[in-house]
Amino acid sequence: MANLPQARAKGLAIAEATLAVIFWGGSFVATKIALREAQPATIVWLRFAIGVLILGLTIAVRHQLSLPRVKDLGYFALLGFLGITFHQWLQSNGLVTSQATTTAWIVATTPIFMALLGWMALHERLNWMQALGILLATAGVLAVVSKGDFASLFAGRFGVRGDGLILISAVNWAVFSALSRRGLQSFSATWMMFYVMAFGWLFTTALFILGPGLTDVHSLSFAGWGGIAFLGIACSGLAYIFWFDALQRLPVAQVGAFLYLEPVVTVLIAARMLREQILLATIIGGGLILLGVWMVNRYTR
Secondary structure: OOOHHHHHHHHHHHHHHHHHHHHHHHHHHHHHHHOOOOOHHHHHHHHHHHHHHHHHHHHHHOOOOOOOOHHHHHHHHHHHHHHHHHHHHHHHHHOOOOOHHHHHHHHOOHHHHHHHHHHHHOOOOOOHHHHHHHHHHHHHHHHHHHOOOHHHHHOOOOOOHHHHHHHHHHHHHHHHHHHHHHHHOOOOHHHHHHHHHHHHHHHHHHHHHHOOOHHHHHHOOHHHHHHHHHHHHHHHHHHHHHHHHHHHHOOHHHHHHHHHHHHHHHHHHHHHHOOOOOOHHHHHHHHHHHHHHHHHHHOOO
């Protein structure tokens, strides 16, 4: 009986991590649905307006609401630009032409770029198993974006235009993650994410005003609002809260393993809601990506 509260806390953490991954897996599908009616700048602006509100209410309820130090504002602004404004600009514009399924598999390679970044910029060592994992993941990405038409790769075509933007977003998220390490060692994760997201949303406001502005908002249908509400409430609000809560109760490696489910969730939801085909090349390529990412993480010293 004494272990019951601890067991319940662990079970809750597992449930939260699972829900976070499901929400993030569905985010690419929700974005595709919203893009039928609104431009990328509108979707990102509305999404993170909702996300900032939810995170702000959460830290207020948890009595964590406080102002950052002046010297930290520049750091949070940089993270907000990279992790919210630029990252979401890349992904939302990429999803205009890229499939949700392809996007999810490319984004799953982010740990590969984190390992390469550590090797090139931080002089962290890569062993042979990690190098092999990187090669396998690279082959997987090529299989996914070409959809099995490898002749197109030799002709110099890397999928559609959006696939290239999504690949850049994976590299950008690796940079954002590396820069975030210092802050996460000093600040509460949810508190820091609130200010990072707030700065990112403010920067996105400029794109929103210079772009479609309120014209898109007035023309949104119930389905469009549904997609944006899911992105804001579930993906930019609750998913971050659930994820960081899980990290506080479970080992990092155990929580990180849940991310392997994200592209699988996207594939299943995209097939059901967007009628995206599940191709053999996508299955094989996705498997290579997951195997490569697992090897990079498993053999890290």
